[in-house]
Amino acid sequence: MLDIKDLKVSIDGKEILKEINLKVNTGEVHAIMGPNGSGKSTLASALVGRDIVKIVKGSITYMGENLLELSPEERARKGIFLGFQYPVEIPGVTMVNFLRTAINEQRRFKNLEPLSSADFLKLMREKQELVGLQSKLTDRSVNEGFSGGEKKKNEIFQMALLEPKLAILDETDSGLDIDALKIVANGVNKLKSKDNATIVITHYQRLLDYIIPDFVHILYKGRIVKSSGKELARELEEKGYEWLSEE
Amino acid sequence: MENEQDKILSEVTESEYKYGFVTDIETETFPKGLNEKIIRKISSIKKEPEFLLEFRLKAYRHWLKMKMPRWANIKLPEIDYQDMIYYAAPKQKAGPETLDGVDPELLRTFDRLGIPLDEQKRLTGVAVDAVMDSISVKTTFQETLAELGIIFCSFGEAVKEHPDLIKKYMGTVVPYTDNYFAALNSAVFSDGSFCYIPKGVRCPMELSTYFRINAANTGQFERTLVIAEEDSYLSYLEGCTAPIRDKNQLHAAIVEIIAMENAEVKYSTVQNWYPGDKEGKGGIYNFVTKRGICKGDNSKISWTQVETGSAITWKYPSCILKGNNTVGEFYSVAVTNNYQQADTGTKMIHIGENSSSVIVSKGISAGHSQNSYRGLVKVAKNAKNVRNFSQCDSLLLSDKCGAHTFPYLEVDNDTAIIEHEATTSKINEDQIFYCNQRGIDMESAIGLIVNGYAREVLNKLPMEFAVEAQKLLQISLEGSVG
Numbered sequence: 241m242l243d244i245k246d247l248k249v250s251i252d253g254k255e256i257l258k259e260i261n262l263k264v265n266t267g268e269v270h271a272i273m274g275p276n277g278s279g280k281s282t283l284a285s286a287l288v289g290r291d292i293v294k295i296v297k298g299s300i301t302y303m304g305e306n307l308l309e310l311s312p313e314e315r316a317r318k319g320i321f322l323g324f325q326y327p328v329e330i331p332g333v334t335m336v337n338f339l340r341t342a343i344n345e346q347r348r349f350k351n352l353e354p355l356s357s358a359d360f361l362k363l364m365r366e367k368q369e370l371v372g373l374q375s376k377l378t379d380r381s382v383n384e385g386f387s388g389g390e391k392k393k394n395e396i397f398q399m400a401l402l403e404p405k406l407a408i409l410d411e412t413d414s415g416l417d418i419d420a421l422k423i424v425a426n427g428v429n430k431l432k433s434k435d436n437a438t439i440v441i442t443h444y445q446r447l448l449d450y451i452i453p454d455f456v457h458i459l460y461k462g463r464i465v466k467s468s469g470k471e472l473a474r475e476l477e478e479k480g481y482e483w484l485s486e487e
Numbered sequence: 488m489e490n491e492q493d494k495i496l497s498e499v500t501e502s503e504y505k506y507g508f509v510t511d512i513e514t515e516t517f518p519k520g521l522n523e524k525i526i527r528k529i530s531s532i533k534k535e536p537e538f539l540l541e542f543r544l545k546a547y548r549h550w551l552k553m554k555m556p557r558w559a560n561i562k563l564p565e566i567d568y569q570d571m572i573y574y575a576a577p578k579q580k581a582g583p584e585t586l587d588g589v590d591p592e593l594l595r596t597f598d599r600l601g602i603p604l605d606e607q608k609r610l611t612g613v614a615v616d617a618v619m620d621s622i623s624v625k626t627t628f629q630e631t632l633a634e635l636g637i638i639f640c641s642f643g644e645a646v647k648e649h650p651d652l653i654k655k656y657m658g659t660v661v662p663y664t665d666n667y668f669a670a671l672n673s674a675v676f677s678d679g680s681f682c683y684i685p686k687g688v689r690c691p692m693e694l695s696t697y698f699r700i701n702a703a704n705t706g707q708f709e710r711t712l713v714i715a716e717e718d719s720y721l722s723y724l725e726g727c728t729a730p731i732r733d734k735n736q737l738h739a740a741i742v743e744i745i746a747m748e749n750a751e752v753k754y755s756t757v758q759n760w761y762p763g764d765k766e767g768k769g770g771i772y773n774f775v776t777k778r779g780i781c782k783g784d785n786s787k788i789s790w791t792q793v794e795t796g797s798a799i800t801w802k803y804p805s806c807i808l809k810g811n812n813t814v815g816e817f818y819s820v821a822v823t824n825n826y827q828q829a830d831t832g833t834k835m836i837h838i839g840e841n842s843s844s845v846i847v848s849k850g851i852s853a854g855h856s857q858n859s860y861r862g863l864v865k866v867a868k869n870a871k872n873v874r875n876f877s878q879c880d881s882l883l884l885s886d887k888c889g890a891h892t893f894p895y896l897e898v899d900n901d902t903a904i905i906e907h908e909a910t911t912s913k914i915n916e917d918q919i920f921y922c923n924q925r926g927i928d929m930e931s932a933i934g935l936i937v938n939g940y941a942r943e944v945l946n947k948l949p950m951e952f953a954v955e956a957q958k959l960l961q962i963s964l965e966g967s968v969g
Contacts, residue, residue, distance in 0.1 A: 288924055316926035324924075328917040332939030341935060342925035349926070381939065382921075402925065 241266050241437055242287075242406060247298035249279075249286050255296070256282045258462035264406070267434040271448055271473060272441045274459035275481040280441045281325060283459070284410045287439075288322045289315050302406070317349040319405030319436075323395040323412050330382035335394075338382045339364065339401055346402065367400040371427035389420035396427040407431075408439045413447035425450030445477035506759065510577075510595075516705070517574040523547065526674055529574050533643055533677075536650050546663035546673030553667045559830040560859040560891055561799050566737060566772070573675045575705040616641055616680040616696045618709060626680075628692065638683040639694050642710050645681035652683060656714055660743040660778045660807070668739040668774045672708045676741070679709035684719040684750075693949055695724035698740075706737040713743070715750035717783060722753040724952055735763075735798060740775045748783025748810065753791070755948050756804075757956050760796035762963075767826025767855075770798025777804035781813035781839070789816035790833065791947040793956045795963040798827060803861065805834035808842035808870075815844040818944040820956075822937075822963045823856030823888070832862035832893075837873040837903070846877040849941050852888035853964055859891040864905060866898040873903040881911040882940055884933070884964065934961035 242264040249257035256279045264270055274280050285293045287300065289312040300307040307315065330338065343363075344354040355363070368374075373393050383391050392412055399407050409428070413421055428438060428451050440451055448456070448470065456472040457464045460481070466472065517525060526547055530540040555566070577590065616626040616639065632639050638649060646653050663673035680696040696711060715721050725742075738760060746752050754777075763770025773796070779788035790804040806815030817833035835844035844864065852858040860879045881890030892909050914936060922932035938945065938957050945953050 290920060311928075312920065312923040313926050313928045316924050322924050324921065328915070328921045330918050330921065330936060330939055332942035333935050334939075337939075338922075338925075338935065341931060342922075342927055345928070345931065346926040398925065 241303060243301040245299045248296040249282055250294050250296050251292055256462055260464060264437050266437055269438045269453045271453035271456045272459055273456060273476060278459045279462045280459055281410055284322060284408050284441055287408055288312055288320060317346050321399050321402055321404030321407045323399060323409040325411040327383045327391045327395055329384045331384050333382050335380060335382055367397060370400050370430055371397045372423045373397045388415040392416055392424055396424050400431055405436050410441045413442055422450060445473045448473045515576050516572050519572050520569045521573060525573055529675060535646055538654055543674050546670050549664055550670035550674055553670055556667055559801055561828040561830050572705040574677055618678055618696060618698050635688050636685040637690055640681055642679035642681050656745055657712060660780050661741050661776050669741055669776045672739050672741045676708045676710045680711045682713045684715045684721050686716040687718045689720040693722050693724050697726045709740050711742040713752060715746045715752050717748045719750045722949060725756045735770055735772055737772045742777040744779030744788055746781050746786035746788050749785045751787040753789045755952060756792040757952060758794045758796050759959060762796045762827050763798040765825050773797035773800045775802040777802060780807040781810050784810040785812045786810055787814040791818045794821040794829060795959050800829040800831055803832050803834055807836045809838045811839040811841055813839050813842045817846045818947045819848045820941040820944045821858055822851045822960060823858045824963055825854040827856045830859040830861055832860045834863040835875060837866045837870045840871045843874040847943055848879045849944055850881040850890050851937055852890050853884035855887045857889045861893040863895040866900050866903045868899040870900050871902050875905045877907045879909045883913045933964060937964060
């Protein structure tokens with residue numbers, strides 16, 4: 241599904257990712273771990289096409305297509321979803337209006353009729369239940385006045401609604417208490433299928449107690465220095481990141 | 488990123504103004520120029536009573552002594568008042584009392600504008616007075632409204648049928664001495680709408696006036712007079728469009744509202760006059776005086792405006808809060824794109840005790856446009872316990888446009904509580920990216936964000952209008968982003 245080859249990326253002329261190689265197949269959950277500043281969020285930004293990120297070298301192939309040629313909205317319409325680390329507030333734009341626009345843009349791209357209000361609201365209620373988001377949230381403006389936990393739940397809710405093929409969750413666990421963490425993880429697990437894939441970006445191992453990854457990669461100073469099964473996460477938790485610099 | 492964003496935001500509108508067509512219809516026009524003879528001719532063609540001609544001539548003589556005001560934050564070329572036509576009327580049989588009397592071409596015009604004049608085709612709940620150039624073409628639902636004692640007709644008809652009301656109220660809120668354009672309008676006004684809601688009546692439908700400029704080289708000068716008697720309620724709508732022409736055209740209107748005890752009037756405007764082209768050529772000069780007086784205690788006047796059109800907009804819908812416990816409101820969204828200029832705001836004149844006012848102004852500027860809010864809050868010496876809240880926000884979509892705020896405060900009673908908040912922001916690229924990442928393209932994202940920004944004001948519009956206004960906002964800014 242996703243094939244990153246020799247990816248070199250810079251931001252403001254500074255090289256952040258040095259030589260990333262990563263393959264993700266459908267049905268897989270990958271965890272990318274690493275200390276602050278290792279380039280985790282930059283990798284997410286490169287995948288969704290943020291324009292601050294400059295691709296210096298390498299390629300990203302997504303479902304057989306050159307991902308780097310697609311605009312951010314095209315990538316989204318082709319099934320790439322980013323759960324933002326810091327979801328932005330959009331005052332005055334209701335969640336209903338926002339998500340209806342999003343879902344209908346995506347449907348238009350697939351040559352599907354727009355969803356009727358009734359169908360949309362029904363779908364919305366269904367997905368809210370799935371991720372445990374209270375109904376009143378949906379009448380509010382996008383992320384406005386949401387607590388940190390609500391914002392993260394809201395990201396997972398949007399993911400449930402948009403049904404992406406490749407979901408990238410950028411530090412979705414940061415700032416969550418253990419209950420919120422469980423709810424978020426639970427949502428991710430329920431949405432998992434053999435047709436989609438998830439990349440979980442995290443600093444801590446604790447999210448991986450609830451979302452069991454098939455692969456764990458350690459990103460350190462712009463390189464993936466170690467890739468292994470889920471046991472790597474625990475090893476990392478015990479030893480910390482310091483040992484990496486010694487190796 | 489900067490470059491990309493700048494590129495996106497600096498590309499100005501590519502979309503065509505969709506109401507820019509011209510109706511090919513025989514028009515009766517007066518020769519160009521302004522003098523007493525022309526004024527007498529306007530008055531005589533409209534078969535006006537003597538008092539009205541007197542009023543016009545007094546206004547004209549006063550206007551001659553006045554000078555074009557220059558204080559607004561706009562660049563305004565000289566206007567040659569002798570190079571303009573002051574009366575243009577689509578030719579039709581006298582007195583279009585029935586639809587059959589109206590030229591089919593005119594009906595088609597209003598159909599194309601989305602204002603069908605056939606009552607069968609209308610959504611119930613909105614009565615329309617359709618004004619083209621200098622005359623009213625047709626007023627719908629007059630009979631239905633008359634059953635409740637509501638008078639809704641063209642200004643010209645009101646002059647004939649209800650001269651006593653005109654004589655009593657016309658010019659009492661906006662006297663002809665008020666300002667340069669009010670004097671001009673008072674001298675040469677041609678038609679407009681008149682509305683009278685009797686005591687204790689809640690008007691069951693929205694009343695609306697649709698103004699259309701069609702003829703070239705013509706100024707449009709209409710008057711609207713709204714009288715709401717005790718315990719009455721009215722929601723009034725106003726819409727405007729004009730054809731695409733290279734030459735600027737002047738629109739100088741007057742709107743007067745009188746609200747008696749416990750009366751409430753909501754006056755909503757969606758102004759979409761032709762704004763000129765991308766280089767700033769052509770477009771309407773929209774210089775309008777709108778004012779309401781809350782005469783009786785506990786009365787309320789609320790102005791809501793969505794201003795997207797006109798080359799230059801210059802207007803300040805105001806409230807004189809004369810009665811005690813009166814309420815004045817002003818909700819405004821003003822969008823300027825390309826080379827449009829807007830200097831708009833309100834005046835809240837507090838005279839009555841416990842009177843309160845709310846001002847919410849949202850300016851949105853794109854392209855090379857200039858957008859100013861100018862507002863006065865005045866508290867008279869004997870006005871105790873006045874409250875005012877003002878909020879003026881500006882949103883910038885390019886780095887070549889300007890947003891300005893000019894709040895004026897004159898408070899002569901120290902029991903007043905006045906609050907003023909102002910913000911200026913640039914459209915936030917994180918918000919745009921968030922939308923993009925959900926599959927929403929740049930243009931729709933801007934539309935969403937701008938509509939969200941203006942929501943507080945749009946929510947004040949009647950439902951049917953709010954949807955139109957949202958679309959209009961989106962269209963006005965179309966192409967202002969990549």
